[in-house]
Amino acid sequence: MRALLSKAPGGPETLIMDTLPDPVAASGQVVVAVKACSINYPDVLIIEDKYQFKPPRPFAPGSEIAGVVESVGPGVTDWKPGDRVIATTGSGGLVEKVALPAASLFALPEGRSFAEGASLLLTYGTTIHALIDRGRLAEGQSLLVLGAAGGVGLAAIELGKAFGARVVAAVSSEEKAQAARDAGADATIIYARAPFDKDQSKALAEQFKAAGGAGGYDVIYDPVGGDYAEPALRSIGWEGRYLVVGFPAGIPKLPLNLTLLKSCDVCGVFWGAFAARDPKANRAHIDRLFRLWQDGKIAPRVTETFAFEDGGKAIAKMAARGAIGKLVVTVA
Secondary structure (H helix, E strand, O other): OEEEEEOOOOOHHHOEEEEOOOOOOOOOEEEEEEEEEEEOHHHHHHOOOOOOOOOOOOEOOOOEEEEEEEEEOOOOOOOOOOOEEEEEOOOOOOEOEEEEEHHHOEEOOOOOOHHHHOOOHHHHHHHHHHHHHHOOOOOOOEEEEOOOOEHHHHHHHHHHHHOOOEEEEEEOOHHHHHHHHHOOOOEEEEOOOOOOOHHHHHHHHHHHHHHHOOOOEEEEEEOOOHHHHHHHHOOEEEEEEEEEOOOOOOOOOOOOHHHHHHOOEEEEOOHHHHHHHOHHHHHHHHHHHHHHHHOOOOOOOEEEEEEHHHHHHHHHHHHOOOOOEEEEEEOO
């Protein structure tokens, strides 16, 4: 089978299309013929050896797939060849076929495309865990979303509105602001590109505060980090929850006196570890996402698709932070 492989640390230009032996389903596994693989920021980091997990090389990036069950291993009774499924893989998604634990699969609903299916689990799974378990977001509260036009950002807007919150979306351009409004944001903020000096950081904090109102934000969802983090934290409300989701702009250093003054929490969000440690709770979240999807409350926004051979270009666009919504590689 064909696979887009990382054979040495580096950027997207180092990926090589090569062949690997077809996988065989072991006990408790299924082999999925991959039809679509979405691209997420961890795919940028993992090929550069900057992610928390470093799979042995050669490996294929790609952590979220949709496809068709091709074969099942001994002991598998819940799936059969021909079933349409979605799954997260950690890595290894940019391949024609992948062997996965049967318990990790979810059925792709009828009428939904493979591209949509490959765009649901990681972004919305991360976000529902963040907002519900870590942020304790409740109806009538306020939510600030940084990087609001990316995959997890748009998911946070949609889920925030579905849970009854007032959502303020912070983005870097008018085009991205419009995408946030289309997703349901109540207000938008367009911020400048970092790095910021002290005066610019203070001005951004005032932007956040003005949009949040006198009480500040109950929850701040930050998949960006870098110089954006401290100004956002300064706008948090009393006993607010600051959700640490990712760091494409760099790992920030927060002044902890702010947490004392606001009596607020800084909460890490590691959905992959949560899903592994509490699969029952994670499956309940995913079931809720499917209901929200069926009811039209959420909808993965696939803005661009790439041919399998151009998977590196999709990762390059993600690295440049130019993506709005989800980028998907069509494998077959």
